[in-house]
Amino acid sequence: MPTPTKGPRLGGGPAHERLMLANLAAALFTHKSIKTTETKAKRLRPVAERLVTFAKKGDLHNRRRALSIIGDKNVIHELFTEIAPLVADREGGYTRITKLGFRKGDNASMVQIELVLEPVAPKPKSAKKSAATEKAAPAAAAPAPAEDEAVADDAAVEETPAETVTESEVAADEAVAADEDAAK
Structure with a gap:
């Protein structure tokens, strides 16, 4: 007490x-x-x-x-x-x-x-913490993988689809091109 x-x-x-x-x-x-x-x-x-x-x-x-x-x-x-x-x-x-x-x-x-009996919602990770974990992840993956793992990684890379361009990126590129044309 x-x-x-x-x-x-x-x-x-x-x-x-x-x-x-x-x-x-x-x-x-x-x-x-x-x-x-x-x-x-x-x-x-x-x-x-x-x-x-x-x-x-x-x-x-x-x-x-x-x-x-x-x-x-x-x-x-x-x-x-x-x-x-x-x-x-x-x-x-x-x-x-x-x-x-x-x-x-x-x-x-x-x-x-x-x-207070409501379930606890997990706190969202802040941008600073997520950036720090992303920097730490490549450093942990730096050791050279074994040959079997390298073959598996190459197969995984081949199976991933190509990067797609979003509509907002296309619109941003068009806006930049329009600004350049207006400047000429």
Whole structure:
């Protein structure tokens, strides 16, 4: 668990805070989204993310560690069997906090904390990284291939179709020719 904050705890003593965060985490894993105060959600986030990390590892030891925090076996089963496979590719950031406004009675800042279960889209490679990998690839292919590989490479070269000229390249060439004619 993260280090306790200085000053007053949520709801009283440290034991009560720990139990309250465990109950909030159980509700979060059961319902996938809960509405609570901003302070409680910010304190819940590291606890919930740590439990999801235990679930991603999935072994018996981590199951028992999660069970020591949340005592409900049904919630732990749901966490390990349903939630963990959905966030298997995600490296962190399993929760999302969205502000909702203020509560009517005491004007407390209310938020919705939810699990982020959408699949992770791989990041596109930037032009700098792809250019660096293209430069590294020919350097790796520099050693002379064996005779069998050389014959296979020659056959592959013969089978590849000739380069085709795209319409945009043709249009660009015509524009350059027109500019040259206009200059004369």
